Amino acid sequence: MELFFDFQLTSILFLLFVGFVGGLVSGFIGAGGAFIFTPAMMSLGIPAIVAVASNLCYMFPKALQGGLKRIKYGQVDVKLGTIMGLSALIGVACGSLLQIEIKNIFGEVSSNIYVSSVFVVILAILGAYALKSAWYIYKYPGRREKKITNTIAMWVQSIHIPGTMMYFRSIETKVSLLFVFPLGFAVGLLAGTIAVSGFVGVTVTMYILGVPGLIASATELMIAFAMGIGGTIIYGLYGFVDIYLAMIILAGSLFGVQLGGVSATYAKDYTIKIVMGSVMILIMISLLLKLPIYLIESLHNNIVISLNYSSFGILVLALVVGASIILYTLIQGKRQSAKARAVARDAQAIAPRYESEYFPTSAKQLSPTGRFEKIMLVTDSSAFSAAATREGIRLAQRTEGELSLMSVVVTNSEHESLAKELIEKENADAIRRLETVKHTANNAGVDCKVYLRRGIEIYQEIVDEAEERRVDLIVMGRRDYTGIMRVLMRSSTAKVIGYAHCSVLVVPRTAKIEGKKILLAVDGSRYSDTAASTVMSLAKHIHAEVLIVSITSTVHKEQRRQDSLDEVTRVGSFLTQEGIQVEEKVLSGNPADTILEIAKAKGVDLIVMGSHGHTGLNKILLGSVSDKVIASAECAILVVKAA
Amino acid sequence: MSKTNQANAVMLTASLGFLSTILYLLLFLFKEPILQLIAQGGWYFLIPITIAFILSYVHGAFVNHFWDVLDVKPNPMGE
Numbered sequence: 001m002e003l004f005f006d007f008q009l010t011s012i013l014f015l016l017f018v019g020f021v022g023g024l025v026s027g028f029i030g031a032g033g034a035f036i037f038t039p040a041m042m043s044l045g046i047p048a049i050v051a052v053a054s055n056l057c058y059m060f061p062k063a064l065q066g067g068l069k070r071i072k073y074g075q076v077d078v079k080l081g082t083i084m085g086l087s088a089l090i091g092v093a094c095g096s097l098l099q100i101e102i103k104n105i106f107g108e109v110s111s112n113i114y115v116s117s118v119f120v121v122i123l124a125i126l127g128a129y130a131l132k133s134a135w136y137i138y139k140y141p142g143r144r145e146k147k148i149t150n151t152i153a154m155w156v157q158s159i160h161i162p163g164t165m166m167y168f169r170s171i172e173t174k175v176s177l178l179f180v181f182p183l184g185f186a187v188g189l190l191a192g193t194i195a196v197s198g199f200v201g202v203t204v205t206m207y208i209l210g211v212p213g214l215i216a217s218a219t220e221l222m223i224a225f226a227m228g229i230g231g232t233i234i235y236g237l238y239g240f241v242d243i244y245l246a247m248i249i250l251a252g253s254l255f256g257v258q259l260g261g262v263s264a265t266y267a268k269d270y271t272i273k274i275v276m277g278s279v280m281i282l283i284m285i286s287l288l289l290k291l292p293i294y295l296i297e298s299l300h301n302n303i304v305i306s307l308n309y310s311s312f313g314i315l316v317l318a319l320v321v322g323a324s325i326i327l328y329t330l331i332q333g334k335r336q337s338a339k340a341r342a343v344a345r346d347a348q349a350i351a352p353r354y355e356s357e358y359f360p361t362s363a364k365q366l367s368p369t370g371r372f373e374k375i376m377l378v379t380d381s382s383a384f385s386a387a388a389t390r391e392g393i394r395l396a397q398r399t400e401g402e403l404s405l406m407s408v409v410v411t412n413s414e415h416e417s418l419a420k421e422l423i424e425k426e427n428a429d430a431i432r433r434l435e436t437v438k439h440t441a442n443n444a445g446v447d448c449k450v451y452l453r454r455g456i457e458i459y460q461e462i463v464d465e466a467e468e469r470r471v472d473l474i475v476m477g478r479r480d481y482t483g484i485m486r487v488l489m490r491s492s493t494a495k496v497i498g499y500a501h502c503s504v505l506v507v508p509r510t511a512k513i514e515g516k517k518i519l520l521a522v523d524g525s526r527y528s529d530t531a532a533s534t535v536m537s538l539a540k541h542i543h544a545e546v547l548i549v550s551i552t553s554t555v556h557k558e559q560r561r562q563d564s565l566d567e568v569t570r571v572g573s574f575l576t577q578e579g580i581q582v583e584e585k586v587l588s589g590n591p592a593d594t595i596l597e598i599a600k601a602k603g604v605d606l607i608v609m610g611s612h613g614h615t616g617l618n619k620i621l622l623g624s625v626s627d628k629v630i631a632s633a634e635c636a637i638l639v640v641k642a643a
Numbered sequence: 644m645s646k647t648n649q650a651n652a653v654m655l656t657a658s659l660g661f662l663s664t665i666l667y668l669l670l671f672l673f674k675e676p677i678l679q680l681i682a683q684g685g686w687y688f689l690i691p692i693t694i695a696f697i698l699s700y701v702h703g704a705f706v707n708h709f710w711d712v713l714d715v716k717p718n719p720m721g722e
Contacts, residue, residue, distance in 0.1 A: 057691060061699030229692065236681075236688035243681070243691035247670060247698055254699075254706040262710070265717035330715075337718060454717055 012248055015044075018319070019252025025322040026253070027260025028267070028329075029276040034059065034195035036319070037249055039119060039283050042290070043312050046245065048115035049103050053235030054246040055195035056092075058253075060228025063221045070218035074384075074479065075410065077170035077215055081222030083177070084205070087184030088191065092227040095192020096234040113294045116287045118194050123287070126199070127280030134273035153210030170215040183208060184223065191227040192234075198224055213426065263326045265454065266333020275322050282318035286311045372503070375401045376469060377448075378408075378462055378476040378496075379437050380430075385477035388507040389437055391636060392475035395505070395513075396446045398541045403441060403448040404469060405434050408461045410454075427452065459495035466500055475505045478630070494627055497611070503534070503640045511636045512605060515542035519604040521595055521629075522550050524567045527610030531640040532571045535608050536578050538638075545581045547602055548572050551591040561586065592628035599635060608638045649712075656712050659705035666698055 018040045026033035034055045041051035070076050103111040157173050165174040183204050191197040201220040205211045211219065235241050264272055289311040293304050377392035379385045396403035407430045434450040441448045451469075455461040466474050478493045497504045507513075520535045522528040539546050548571050550564040568584045575582050587594050599607055609626050630637050670677070681690050710716075 057695050058699075060692075061696045062703065064696075065700065065703055232692060232695070233688055236691055239682070241688075241691050243677075243694055244670070244674070246691075246695060247667070250695075250699060251667065251702060254703055255709075258706055258710050259715060262715050262717050333718060334715075460711075 011044075015245070015248045016252040018044075019249040020256040021319040021323045022249075023253030023256025023258075024260040024263075024326055025256075025275065025279055025319065027257035027262075028264045028322070028326045029260075029272055029279070033253055033257065034197065035119070035123065035199065035280070036283065037253070038115070038195050039287050040315060040319075041245070041249075042112065042116070043286065043315050046242075047103075047108050048112040049099055049108075049235075049240050050242055050245070052099065052115060052193070052195040053096075053231070053240040054242045054249070056191065056228050056231035056235065057241045057243065058246040058250050059195070059197065060225050060232060062250075062254075063224035063228055067218070067221035067225055070221060070410075075215055075218035076222060077168055077211065077219045078222070079166075080168045080170060080180070080205070080209075080211070081219040083166075083180055084184035084187070084201075084219070085223045085226035087181045088188030088201075088223050089226045089230040091185040091188020091190075092192040092231045093188075093234055094185075095189040096231050097192075099193060100235075100238055100240070109294050113291065115194055116291055116294065118190075119287050120284050120291070122190075122194070122196065122200075123280045123284035127277045127284060129277075130273045130280065131277030134270040134277055137270040137273065152208055156208055157210055168209075168211075170211045170219065171209060175209060179209070187223065188227050188230075191224075192231055195231070197227050259330065260326055263330035263333065266337070267326075267329045271325065271329060275325050279318045279322045282314055282321070286314040286318065289314065372399055372401050372473040374404070374469065374471040375399075375473045375475060376404050376406055376466055376471040377437075378406055378474060379434070380407055384479050384509055387509050387511050387636075388475050388477035388505075389440075391505070391507045391511070391513050393437075393441045393444050393446055395473075395475065396441070396448070397444055401472075403446050404451060404471070405437050405441070405448055406451040406453065406462070406465050407434050408453050408455060408458045410458060427454070457495075458492040459499065462492070462496050463499045466502055471502055473503045473505055474500060475507065478506050478508045494630060497626070497630065497639050501641060503611075503638060505636060505638045506630055507636045508634060510634060513542065513636050514605050515544040517547055517602055517604045517606075518544045519547045519549055519595070519599050519602070519607045520571070521591075521607065521609045522548060522567055522571050523610075524550075524563060525610065527640070528567075528571070529610075531608050531610035532574060534638070534640045536575055536580065538606075538608070539575070539580045540578065544606070545583065546575055547583045547585065547598070547604060548575070549585045549587060549595060549598060551594050552586065552588050553591075561588075591625045592632075595625070595629055596632055599633060604635055606636045606638060607633055608640060611639050611641045652708060652712050656705065656708040659701060659708060663698075663702045663705045666701055670694065670698070 018037070022033055022036040022040060026036055034052075037055050037058075038048070038051045041054070042048055067076065067081075071078070099111065099114070102114050156179050157171065157175055159176055159179070160174075161176045161178055164176045164178050166177055166180070167174045187197065187201045187204055190200055198217075198220055201223050202213075202216050205219060206213055206216040232241055289307050292299060293307055372395070375392060375396050377389060377396075379389045379392075392403065395401070409427055409430050430452055431450070434452065438448055438450055451465060453461040453465055462474065462476070474496060476493055476496065493504075493506055497506075518535055518539055520528075520531060522532065535546055538544070548568050550568045552561045552564050564586045568586055572582045572584045585598065587598065595607065598604075607629060609629065611626060626637075626639055630639070677690065677694075680687050
């Protein structure tokens with residue numbers, strides 16, 4: 001393998017800077033970054049084919065990570081992603097082989113001309129469109145642009161070609177594969193030629209097939225992964241992938257991409273489009289200036305030098321202009337957001353002075369009586385949260401607790417700014433769904449407020465909201481994964497339990513708390529005692545029997561079993577005194593499996609466990625019995641946190 | 644974020660940052676043998692792919708936590 005870049009310290013630092021700024025711009029405008037990196041690498045004298053190959057190598061691991069995350073959130077149309085991914089793979093193979101043939105037959109200069117020309121055309125079209133769009137949004141704020149895009153998608157969906165139709169859940173209708181395959185192929189062909197994928201992939205799936213913005217950007221990650229790995233293998237076999245180049249760009253760009261994505265959430269629509277349009281047009285001009293050097297061999301040396309400098313200068317100008325606007329937007333946005341929060345905090349601080357005695361701080365969120373005064377129901381109106389929604393409302397009804405409803409709209413640092421109006425629609429839809437749940441709660445006699453948050457990590461937003469509102473209990477559903485997927489997709493639910501300071505009630509989709517029997521798992525710790533006091537309160541409210549279980553391992557000595565028996569008896573006496581009907585069991589075996597088995601056998605509809613409070617890194621390192629129970633139980637699980 | 648969570652997050656970020664730096668150092672320290680292996684062709688094309696996977700995963704995780712610790716988060720939506 002050949003190295004195509006001079007790896008001096010200054011060169012590495014410059015490449016890191018290009019990576020960071022390129023990442024910043026690409027994260028902000030919602031593109032994968034190749035449309036910046038490929039021309040930037042070419043400006044540094046790296047052959048076009050190597051720049052394309054190294055960009056494909058940089059693309060696929062990032063797409064895989066992002067894709068897995070988005071699959072976890074249920075945002076990927078896996079069927080569409082698989083079909084388009086396969087056709088894109090064929091496309092990228094053709095594009096790469098064509099590129100290699102051009103290089104081998106006509107030489108490096110022809111390869112540079114080929115890549116530059118395709119870039120100039122694509123960037124001119126997209127850049128002009130973005131600037132026109134920015135001008136329209138700025139001039140007519142609040143007015144939607146006249147779109148032909150819906151018309152195209154509707155036309156595509158209306159074409160029925162027998163034997164080729166396939167249903168896609170994201171579009172909620174059947175579309176002919178004769179559209180899907182060529183589109184995937186075209187996206188792949190372009191990726192194999194200039195390494196640009198996301199930008200075109202998202203646009204195509206959104207505007208031609210009619211896939212909603214968020215799903216389009218998530219599904220595109222599957223396609224990008226297929227193209228990235230396919231292109232890397234093909235170019236790698238011919239020795240065109242410079243792994244060092246790709247990894248240096250990666251090191252800088254990952255910092256930039258995320259920062260740019262965050263900044264985009266503070267930006268106005270037209271700011272994003274101005275940055276997008278101006279950067280694209282400037283890069284296009286930069287590439288255009290180099291074309292005469294490739295095309296005319298006899299060009300005077302002074303002209304070559306001037307063109308080279310001008311091209312490089314315009315490229316740097318593009319990056320600096322873009323980066324300045326982005327960083328300014330971020331700083332301004334953060335300042336304004338901090339001010340708004342401070343105002344909200346002040347307003348809150350006036351009201352609850354009296355209530356503070358009744359609403360303990362987050363460190364002691366479980367009220368002394370074991371009741372849940374403030375309940376936060378996390379709902380997304382999916383099948384996974386339906387049961388949680390029902391039980392959350394019923395619990396608030398029974399305990400007369402204060403109910404709040406919250407939902408999280410997942411933001412994506414890449415691609416989403418491509419379709420900001422569609423993201424706004426996602427927000428509006430989420431609010432509408434929350435209002436529907438609120439209506440249901442109101443009908444059940446429960447008053448509630450709704451809250452919507454946006455963020456990259458669902459669990460983090462839930463935990464932050466719970467802390468800010470000082471809730472006692474989070475009620476949420478559970479996405480079900482099995483086998484390797486469970487290992488890969490540590491669910492948001494498990495993470496909320498790991499990080500939240502309040503108790504968490506997990507209601508799987510088929511679970512129903514009918515008040516038949518509560519299983520209380522005890523282990524003699526103070527966490528079990530907190531759980532017991534909660535069970536006492538709950539059992540009274542829902543008039544349920546309580547099954548107290550302690551598990552010992554087969555390797556434990558007799559003394560340990562006696563301790564367990566004493567513990568079960570002690571907790572049993574405490575609950576019996578409160579007039580609750582109790583059954584006591586000391587069992588031997590694997591704790592999680594035994595709890596799950598006995599819960600199923602006894603028809604338990606709620607498992608209550610104390611949490612040892614392992615959070616963050618400790619939780620990851622230590623794991624817990626509750627993790628397995630939460631992931632596998634068929635009934636609802638209440639994890640009670642103690643300070 | 645509570646103080647305990649904050650401390651854990653900082654520790655995790657620092658660990659991932661350290662790991663990422665070590666991996667990059669190893670990549671450059673063993674540049675010659677790595678390039679020689681890749682140059683052999685055939686199945687050795689898996690080497691750059693594996694390197695890209697590992698570095699992207701570790702460095703990506705580090706960067707995610709890094710911005711999180713610095714409280715660089717998307718604009719949260721209010722009520």
